[in-house]
Amino acid sequence: MEKTAITPTRGQNYPEWYQQIIVAADLAENSAVRGCMVIKPWGYAIWELMQQDLDKRFKKTGHVNAYFPLLIPLSYLEKEAEHVDGFAKECAVVTHHRLVPDEVNVGLKPDGELDEPFVIRPTSETIIGESFSKWVKSYRDLPLLINQWANVMRWEMRTRLFLRTSEFLWQEGHTAHATKEEAVAETEQMLKVYAAFAEDVLAMPVIQGEKPCFERFPGAVNTYCIEAMMQDCKALQAGTSHFLGQNFAKASGIQYQNKNGELETAWTTSWGVSTRMIGGLIMTHSDDNGLVLPPRIAPQQFVIQPIYRNDEQRAQVLAYCQQLKQDLEAQVFAGNEIRVHIDDRDIQGGAKSWEWIKKGVPVRIEVGMRDIEKDAVMVARRDAVGSKQSTPRAELLTSAIALLTEIQDGLFSKALEFRNSKMREINSLVEFNEFFAGENNIDSGFAIAYAVDETGIEEFIKPLKVTARCMPLDNNDVAGVCIFTGKLASKKMVFAKAY
RNA sequence: CGGGGUGUAGCGCAGUCUGGUUAGCGCACUUGAUUUGGGAUCAAGGGGUCGUGAGUUCGAAUCCCACCACCCCGACCA
Incomplete structure (x- = not known):
């Protein structure tokens, strides 16, 4: 595994x-x-x-x-x-x-x-x-x-x-x-x-x-x-x-x-x-490798890791990193200066990488002598742990905003797709009970059903450890039959297990 | 407030049943060497009121009693 x-x-x-x-x-x-x-x-x-x-x-x-x-x-x-x-x-x-x-x-x-x-x-x-x-x-x-x-x-x-x-x-x-x-x-x-x-x-x-x-x-x-x-x-x-x-x-x-x-x-x-x-x-x-932060809410959007073997290389690499940081910070993403951090701590490279992965930083950049010779940097995205790609510095600079935007949008789409795949229209109490059946069935998701907005219907859902979350504002207002009472319900209601 | 459990180094634990040298182990930490582009290796170190109090005993992390704290399961909640 x-x-x-x-x-x-x-x-x-x-x-x-x-x-x-x-x-x-x-x-x-x-x-x-x-x-x-x-x-x-x-x-x-x-x-x-x-x-x-x-x-x-x-x-x-x-x-x-x-x-x-x-x-x-x-x-x-x-x-x-x-x-x-x-x-x-x-x-x-x-x-x-x-x-x-x-x-x-x-x-x-x-x-x-x-x-x-x-x-x-x-x-x-x-x-x-x-x-x-x-x-x-x-x-x-x-x-x-x-x-x-x-x-x-x-x-x-x-x-x-x-x-x-x-x-x-x-x-x-x-x-x-x-x-x-x-x-x-x-x-x-x-x-x-x-x-x-x-x-x-x-x-x-x-x-x-x-x-x-x-x-x-x-x-x-x-x-x-x-x-x-x-x-x-x-x-x-x-x-x-x-x-x-x-x-x-x-x-x-x-x-x-x-x-x-x-x-x-x-x-x-x-x-x-x-x-x-x-x-x-x-x-x-977040995933099994740690926190995943959408760029717009990430305290640091880029973390630069300088890689060197001696003091002479260190000076050269750091200068290159400083410049890169400045050039990135000169750009505006979603109304704010791009947030960049250079991590020059004296700890093992692999351990350092994993620390930032676990902290959810959207993009890590590694800069070593080999990169500087090519005027390129290694770019690793948090939304694709394991992949790392050499990118010309100039290209990174021109595409930085697009990159952050792509990551931001990608996370939203993924979350939306997940949620939609776990939402189901429910048309009867039997179906409702089946949907939420099982003691620790955490895979049930959101059930959407017609229900009247009256006290009393909690009694049907409480035993299932389910709660009525809300009546969505965007529902089309066509009335239907309440799955609990059989009365005419003007709105649909979302049900789910909840925090 | 009911039912169950746990308190030993910063974190995670063993040791308790069957009392007996200086209380161990892993991770983390410090130092040195070799390393370094995806979680390093070796060596040497530092760190403990064994939850608290009272008892039994020559001797208690270990046994007895009381207390405290925390965790898990239930009822309440952004």
Whole structure:
């Protein structure tokens, strides 16, 4: 059998493979704090690229950044009934404001109990709502389009690096509008922003849809999402956008005077993506040799490995590499300077190569004396491990952008093809059960079937450990028969095992 | 919170059943030599409160008791 850099392989043990990818690519590790991760430089660099790209998209659609407190007074959370129900079970609570020596004087204990406990934000609707209520007085103050980059905490029972950790990084957009139509349009617009980002930058095909009523964000009127398929055929919710109606506006008192001087309640939205997307990125493209990064999200797009035997060669080769780096960096790919790194560390060539392969760098370039004599370089693509090709330097420079584009597009096509091959239209409950049959059948994929958007249908799917993911927005709106209830269903629904 | 399991070097483990020199092995790390265009070889090194506490014993990683932590399986979740 062929030797792979990662053991076990995806086929042997998918969850363990996922963990090993993170170790091998040096993305993150578990911290001393239960459920919280340390994001290491290579992983954080990916997050920074996500932030930069998304931030541009948010600004382009008229949003501005602001920052709100980490601590939320308990009473705020209590304002919205459904919201409380949804988050109460997973809140970290701050009850004291100082430490004093304990009885035996060997340690410290909390002291100075607070009159009102704080909750570490699991999300910020309520505290931002409080601010919004002060900021909004007139219809002229609307729409209010705010985004915050922050960390949040949800006390999770079981955690997995990136996919579910107690503390995670995200952005949360919060907007207030004068009319329902505007707020709905905002919700849909941001969903499209997420979808475009996922597909264009992460090369991760997504299904845009609306969550069924029993999967909604606590307190929302409608929740929209983008759903991606991982290589084990499970679904991952990669982003959400909520139309909150007037629920939070009423709870927080976000009111404005309209043109006629009448007091009206605003309509709000919220939307977010998190470091979870990194988990999705990993599981969409990576293979048994490590992480595979689409160029647009790769912290380094080219890594140059100088090869030499002595100091004299070293000087010559390095100078050549420096020039090559400069020439590449002078070019713009997808709106950014091409990112190039020269790895001149004193470690064995083979080991060095494999390190970058495992880190998912799209293109490696080897430069030695032999190449310099021909004014050519060896080019190795991450999407074709094992192949390496001598390319004239001039040709590499003129085709660098095309090369990155080709790799980017190739990864998207491959992921799309995979997902489409694992999606099936289902027309009956029998067929549905067959599709998801078997205890650990991870090859089921996405089932698409007519289903009514009513509570109760979960009972049919729960025993199969399947969840209703969403009602795709692009379905053609021809009604059909619900496979669970036999009633007329206006929309199709996607079902899958999920993260 | 139920059921199962594991704590020994940075990581992965053996040793525990059957107590007995200085607690081992692989990987990683350091140094030197030979190497170097796809995961090098040899040699020499450094690194340990054996999860914590209390006990049994001449003697405990090993046996007894208590506690703690973590992992896996279930209910909740971006």
